[in-house]
Amino acid sequence: xxxxxxxxxxxxxxxxxxxxxxDEIIAPKRQGINAPFIFYVDDVFKGNYELISRIKLSYxxxxxxxPTTEEPKTSQIDRYVEDIIVSYRALPSGIIGIGGGIVMxxxxxxxxxxxxxxxxxxYQGWDLIKHPAVYHVGIPTISGTGAEVSRTTxxxxxxxxxxxxxxxxxxxxxxxxPELTQGVSKNQWFYTGMxxxxxxxxxxNGTYLNAFSESYGEKAFxxxxxxxxxxxxxxxxxxxxxxxxxxxxxxxxxxxxVGVAHAMSYxxxxxxxxxxxxxxxxxxxxxxxxxxxxxxxFKKMKEKHGIKLPQGICSNLREDQLNTMINxxxxxxxxxxxxxxxxxxxxxxxxxxxxLYKKM
Numbered sequence: 001x002x003x004x005x006x007x008x009x010x011x012x013x014x015x016x017x018x019x020x021x022x023d024e025i026i027a028p029k030r031q032g033i034n035a036p037f038i039f040y041v042d043d044v045f046k047g048n049y050e051l052i053s054r055i056k057l058s059y060x061x062x063x064x065x066x067p068t069t070e071e072p073k074t075s076q077i078d079r080y081v082e083d084i085i086v087s088y089r090a091l092p093s094g095i096i097g098i099g100g101g102i103v104m105x106x107x108x109x110x111x112x113x114x115x116x117x118x119x120x121x122x123y124q125g126w127d128l129i130k131h132p133a134v135y136h137v138g139i140p141t142i143s144g145t146g147a148e149v150s151r152t153t154x155x156x157x158x159x160x161x162x163x164x165x166x167x168x169x170x171x172x173x174x175x176x177x178p179e180l181t182q183g184v185s186k187n188q189w190f191y192t193g194m195x196x197x198x199x200x201x202x203x204x205n206g207t208y209l210n211a212f213s214e215s216y217g218e219k220a221f222x223x224x225x226x227x228x229x230x231x232x233x234x235x236x237x238x239x240x241x242x243x244x245x246x247x248x249x250x251x252x253x254x255x256x257x258v259g260v261a262h263a264m265s266y267x268x269x270x271x272x273x274x275x276x277x278x279x280x281x282x283x284x285x286x287x288x289x290x291x292x293x294x295x296x297x298f299k300k301m302k303e304k305h306g307i308k309l310p311q312g313i314c315s316n317l318r319e320d321q322l323n324t325m326i327n328x329x330x331x332x333x334x335x336x337x338x339x340x341x342x343x344x345x346x347x348x349x350x351x352x353x354x355x356l357y358k359k360m
Contacts, residue, residue: 039064072102108147109164144194
């Protein structure tokens with residue numbers, strides 16, 4: 001038997017106010033005055049002097065604001081890479097992503113494509129990247145996606161929504177500062193937190209489960225239950241705990257996989273542009289046949305926090321559009337195998353998926 005030699009984030013700092021150490025952390029990685037650091041920042045912070053003023057720019061360093069109304073596209077990544085190559089004609093000292101899961105994925109994808117020829121759509125899949133990425137740093141400003149610790153970047157390409165999954169994808173450095181999550185809207189806090197919760201449910205109930213992934217998944221699962229179903233924590237404590245739940249939830253799928261909810265939400269995102277967190281919630285709400293205990297807890301959490309999910313988003317879709325979503329979902333074979341086992345193709349049918357999508 002061959003065991004996976006899994007790469008992890010090599011350095012991480014956690015603590016309230018730790019964002020202030022960014023300049024000190026990245027300074028030894030600077031390659032010269034013509035090799036800038038490129039900061040990809042969630043555009044929600046545009047004009048936010050309190051945060052932006054804490055990013056210390058030197059020489060040719062640049063801040064690029066990333067729109068987050070849609071999931072990142074392969075064409076967007078290719079454009080960012082081309083802009084760097086044309087502007088500097090040399091590799092940057094590093095790529096820093098500051099934001100939610102979308103910005104994390106942009107930073108990881110750009111850092112990979114700067115050292116791997118071709119278009120990013122050519123690398124959607126598993127272990128297609130051949131060369132190490134440039135130095136890259138992840139600084140999440142919302143908790144739940146696990147993008148800060150995962151080996152994938154979720155991208156929507158011309159033919160499918162699929163991550164660049166590789167051993168070179170994980171960040172070289174992560175800064176976990178719970179203070180940066182202050183001010184996140186309640187709905188976004190819930191949707192992103194549920195991404196973490198679904199990670200745990202799908203990992204803990206998957207056929208790929210092992211003691212490594214189970215240990216992380218159980219911790220994140222318990223944290224999510226405490227955060228979203230009890231009033232045990234102060235606001236600051238809840239921010240700290242959810243940031244660690246996100247980390248552990250991401251690790252829980254690192255050595256296993258996600259499952260039905262993620263596969264189907266990829267279809268929603270590809271066709272309708274539904275963002276990842278809310279897409280998982282919309283799908284998971286209808287998966288009692290696959291994750292009965294997890295869905296029951298999810299509905300309790302939804303009720304406790306007064307969350308109303310969008311209804312009928314698939315009700316007016318044509319059959320060819322529904323089939324497009326089904327094709328995207330079924331292309332994610334490792335997710336289905338984890339969820340249903342090696343005989344998953346005899347268990348899940350296009351008709352079953354059609355019925356589920358029509359409920360959403």
